[in-house]
Amino acid sequence: MAEHLIHIVGNSSLQNELLITYLAKETGFQITNSAKIEDVALAESRNDDSKLLLIFDCMGVPRGEFWAQSGLQPVLNSSQVMLALLNVEPGQGLEKEAISRGVRGLFYVNEKPALLSKGIVHIIAGELWYSRKIISQCLLEQGVAYKTPLHHSVKLSTREKEILIEITSGASNQEIAEALFVSQYTVKTHVYNIYKKINVTSRLQAMLWAAKHL
Structure with missing residues (x-):
């Protein structure tokens, strides 16, 4: 490690x-x-x-x-x-x-x-x-300009969509776990799978992807 x-x-x-x-x-x-x-x-x-x-x-x-x-x-x-x-x-x-x-x-x-x-x-x-306010403003301003191609084949599970929506609000893994009544380990696993499916490597990229595609 x-x-x-x-x-x-x-x-x-x-x-x-x-x-x-x-x-x-x-x-x-x-x-x-x-x-x-x-x-x-x-x-x-x-x-x-x-x-x-x-x-x-x-x-x-x-x-x-x-x-x-x-x-x-x-x-x-x-x-x-x-x-x-x-x-x-x-x-x-x-x-x-x-x-x-x-x-x-x-x-x-x-x-x-x-x-x-x-x-x-x-x-x-x-x-x-x-702050969530700053992140939300960035999403609104940059979402349209985000250039990641639309992945028509991306299929997120209901739980993955829930977690991605929580991420766009600026929630931490711990806050997501508490909101969805799951463990932080479960959240981390879902976040990893989400990143892999939508081809991003950071929370900000995931937020921008969600602003454009969800």
Whole structure:
């Protein structure tokens, strides 16, 4: 089984040190930090099968030049690295662009530590961490433009359709399991089968597929 590592990048060293102490205790994951993105050893360069969640501290990075100045492109291009954003200022409109670039989730300025911990666990589990409102807006705006061919031969079971509808609402596997009175293992199995049938590899792609085809 692949090991999950968490690395926080940002200049707020004291804040990040305190955050690391809290998150390591709450999640049990190995967590490190550095001031610069260049200091991060991506999974491909480590020659192992570990998976890295990189949490980028947005504090001090201008919104208008965020993607150019952040140096995150190598991370976005990596198949072994999951990216989340920390200390995002509300109202900047960064959410939709982050989703389109494959960012797994974001945490706002002054986010409660308990919510940070919960979000990290969900992201590590392969889920997105955005508000349902943001996800719904992205579905409405991007659904028409989604280019996956219509699969006339795709036949989803009634249960698979129920789970896919829950996914489009932004529900986590745990929330789906509770809503449908099944185990999380059962949900994970159905999600795997859904992805395979509709030829997608992520929750966002599944949402966009559902917006176009259901």
